[in-house]
Amino acid sequence: MTDASPAKRLDDAGVCRTPHPLEIIEEEHALQLELCALLESIADNLPAKLEPALAVIAISILKGSVKAHTKFEEDALFPILRGRLSSNDTVVQALASLSQQHECDEDIADELVEALTDALQSGAPQNPETLGYILRGYFENQRRHIAWEESVVLPAARKALTVEDLARLQEWIMTSDHPRCIRIPLLTLRAGKSSSSICVKCPASLGQEK
Template identity: 40%
Template structure:
């Protein structure tokens, strides 16, 4: 299971890097093809990773927390973030499709903030799982 999580993290961090490249390229140097590719990949990747986490990773994390008598606050927060992230991914996909088709955006600064907000949140999510969730599960599986 941990190998699958690490692969999912690598895929998400790769996508975050691409989103950062788009944000850095705004407004004048946008790679339209890259925007279209990311727009097509973003939502399915986020949903797929979340589905795996909710069916496999987070139940294991919940069991580990229960065994150690810890609360569910972090687990509930992760689940809530999934809902927010999927909505955000949908909005970004739409914006990236428009940018890829038109080559420009009405408010590049706002899109840049949206992109950075999403990929920075994803990087924090991955870091939390690496620093807290995986060690808890690793201890449980040992």
């Protein structure tokens, strides 16, 4: 393990740190907490009313960034982090628990998307009490889940992951269905045949950045 921050290690190694994988996770956690607040607002307004605009936003986030975030952690971050830790490390045990939560939360998220979509189409939820119960269960679980990742997983990742590990995570992000980069517009990223090929042309990757 090393005490240097992931960002500094990427800089020292001359590796493009945009998007920094651990900072991406923190940003996505912030978005998910905003989603939790939005879902709580929807639940608080039931059964009196369902605000269509809030429901549309919630559906979009649940179907898009939340699923992408979970896939990134399960397919990239967690396996790489496990490889840097001993099998009896408490963080490895935490990762197993978080993976189980991911499966459960994905099922609930799908149920929420379906229920909110049906409510929008019909003009009102068929069973507002049940919808409110599902909403509260989801956002309460998510808040605990995010707090656990922020306090356990990310600190462990900052200490354990190497420059090579971080570069692999960056590559995963840039070649995924949801590439992220503050240097390149999102439409350009998604229109390109390969985000990794776009990276090759980036001045930061070529060492041309001033």
